[in-house]
Amino acid sequence: MPDPAGRFVVGLVAAAVLCGTAGYGIGSVLGEPAPRRISLTAKKFEFDRPEIHVRKGERVTFVLTSLDFAHGFSIPDLAARVDLVPGKAVELTVLIDRAGRLVFLCDNFCGDDHDEMAGTIVVDED
Secondary structure (H helix, E strand, O other), X not given: OOOHHHHHHHHHHHHHHHHHHOOOOHXXXXXXXXXXXXXXXXXXXXXXXXXXXXXXXXXXXXXXXXOOOOOEEEEHHHXXXXXXXXXXXXXXXXXXXXXXXXXXXXXXXXXXXXXXXXXXXXXXXX
């Protein structure tokens, strides 16, 4: 006869996986707060939010969309990047582990003003 406690653990793991695919994150099931979600839209040659404010130690999920081109989204200081697909939302979750100013930018060449396609993440201490 199977151990009822074993079935509970299997059920908890299954719930954690299902919640993770629903956008809640396994960490939130295990007691960690879900990442803060920040929407950002790219189009030639700009992001709709040139400056974003977050707190040091915060986990952030960027929900990224592109209106017109396969832009890239990169935060070089965090070694984080993702390709954007026009018309589709792409998510990138990062831990903001330092205070100060972090640059985010398009790293897929998108035309003459590509070099101007950047923004700043302002990271405040608690």
